[in-house]
Amino acid sequence: MREKICIVGLGYVGLPLAVEFAKKHDVIGFDINNQRVSLLKDGIDQTQEVTYEELKFSNIKFSTDPNDMSECNFIIVTVPTPITVDNLPDLAPLKSASMTIGSVFKKGTIVIYESTVYPGVTEEECLPILESTSQMRNGIDFFVGYSPERINPGDKKNKVSEIVKVVSGQNKEVLEKVAVLYESIINAGVYRASSIKVAEAAKVIENTQRDLNISLMNELAVIFERLDIDTTDVLNAAASKWNFLKFQPGLVGGHCIAVDPYYLTYKAEKVGYIPEVILAGRRVNDNMGRFIASTIVKKMIKNGIPINDATVSILGITFKENVTDIRNSRVVDLIKELKEYGLNVQVIDEFASKEEVAKEFDVELIDIKNAKTSEIVVLAVPHDIYVKGGWNLISRMVNPVKNIVIDIKSTLNSLEKPDNSILWRL
Ligand SMILES: NC(=O)c1ccc[n+]([C@@H]2O[C@H](COP(=O)([O-])OP(=O)(O)OC[C@H]3O[C@@H](n4cnc5c(N)ncnc54)[C@H](O)[C@@H]3O)[C@@H](O)[C@H]2O)c1
Structure with a gap:
């Protein structure tokens, strides 16, 4: 009808x-x-x-x-x-x-x-x-x-x-x-x-579950960084068992996964229950920008790359890949933190609107062709164009003597990494 x-x-x-x-x-x-x-x-x-x-x-x-x-x-x-x-x-x-x-x-x-x-x-x-x-x-x-x-x-x-x-x-x-x-x-x-x-409950737990699954991976990434183990290698190895659920660490932004759990925790508290696991997951995920920034600085010091005057190129600012939506992007935490360390940060994103990013985050987006050679590249949001460009694209952006590449979502082929690049994945 x-x-x-x-x-x-x-x-x-x-x-x-x-x-x-x-x-x-x-x-x-x-x-x-x-x-x-x-x-x-x-x-x-x-x-x-x-x-x-x-x-x-x-x-x-x-x-x-x-x-x-x-x-x-x-x-x-x-x-x-x-x-x-x-x-x-x-x-x-x-x-x-x-x-x-x-x-x-x-x-x-x-x-x-x-x-x-x-x-x-x-x-x-x-x-x-x-x-x-x-x-x-x-x-x-x-x-x-x-x-x-x-x-x-x-x-x-x-x-x-x-x-x-x-x-x-x-x-x-x-x-x-x-x-x-x-x-x-x-x-x-x-x-x-x-x-x-x-x-109503079914929907809100779909996103809460996703938030928590990622938060466990993020916590593991923090632990493995201290142990000097590559998280992606660990996850690939563990996933060889049939009942290991493979999720990926990452920045959890957007207006759903990072927001909806708070609807559930609000209601839980209203009925007298403090939802410790859900809130802990939220805290872990919200701190990842800060963690990645401090890891970058540690890697620079360890590898003899001077902080003063160093430039970091950030590829991607939208809340996830291949969308224009910048709402609640957590890449912004990373940018803010890197700037606080005194690093020059240049941000590139072909999907996001320059005007919106300037208005929302006070961040200037630049065109990739105008990017300065940088000591660090962070592949923050793996839009298809960056993944397709791969190491060729990144090599054109970085200091050819020594550089650090941060592949947040492990989308680059680590076997193809050039010798002058130091690769770190979350
Ligand atoms: N986008 C997603 O992926 C996604 C995923 C899961 C859940 N959701 C949920 O879906 C809902 C909508 O999300 P969205 O991403 O489409 O939001 P949006 O911000 O893209 O769009 C909302 C639209 O509603 C309009 N609007 C606001 N107040 C209004 C009013 N009083 N009367 C009429 N129009 C009004 C706005 O102008 C805007 O165009 C939210 O509850 C969100 O949490 C969205």
Whole structure:
């Protein structure tokens, strides 16, 4: 059946979802950001998740007018769920979107939240706002569901339609309607969660688990550095056993994996439990920029490379490879720390916007062709272009007599390392 759907919040998650729904249904794409909406109308997606052709051929009606939602029978919320400077959940966008929806939706609407939250947010925080602003009764006049998004930005293979979608509803009938709606676009199928809270919890633990898996690898990397053992060699050897789970150390940034665990820890503390393991993992991951910077300086001293006037080239500043997103990039910790040691730092990233990086982090991005010869190169974010360029690219950037190459995610072939380079991997 052809439904009328409004997607509220057209970011990394909302826009690809709107495009997919628009193949089968009538879709309104609503956002409060005028500039974003007018660019989308012109077929331009600055996040580069959706192409010009996909936008031009889709029948999405982009809008900043909340009244456009009033004819829809499904409203899907994909607004940001950030944290405050104190690492507490910031539900302001979610609450404000709920107020807007409550003031315009019609009787019978199902509101489905997709933003990542802690268990209870949909029913305890958003639902009361929908009721009070609409003066309608939940369960009689309108209904709620939750379906956590699983988008992997920059991933052109695992697109929204190819990833199993968890769905939930406030009762069996709503669950079924939500499931049928998503089944119309998700080739991989849907998973019916037993309640909204279960679906909320499932999403937040996906990211918490990933954060913790990486934090263990990061802690191992710190230990192995002291023991002068190569972490990647150790992990490869251990992975020869069938039940060893192979994860990689690295900088954990972005607005999901580094943020979502704080939603869960907040709720845990609210119910009287201090989640020691999760918080310890967060601390380990947040300290990796500092650890890498101090390791670089130690390696320089050991190898007789003077700190004064030395230049470090950082390749990549986005929160992960092959995306333009710089939110919560932890490469910035490394840059800041290296500058505090008095090193000259030049940062290169073909994906990130120069303007955004300057505004957000006060860091100037330079073009690779203008880079000064440097004593150190840090392959911080292995965009495909850097990995393909490999040692040839790096050799053109470094001091030919002696240099140190830091391959944070072990993407360079260590067997091809030139003799004048000292290689260290996290
Ligand atoms: N991007 C990801 O990979 C990813 C992964 C897992 C979970 N998530 C979760 O999905 C949610 C959305 O993330 P995103 O990356 O798409 O965010 P985003 O910042 O890319 O986009 C959010 C959009 O919502 C709009 N918006 C903000 N407040 C609004 C309001 N009140 N009404 C209407 N529009 C509003 C913003 O203008 C923006 O365009 C978050 O909860 C996030 O944690 C995202």
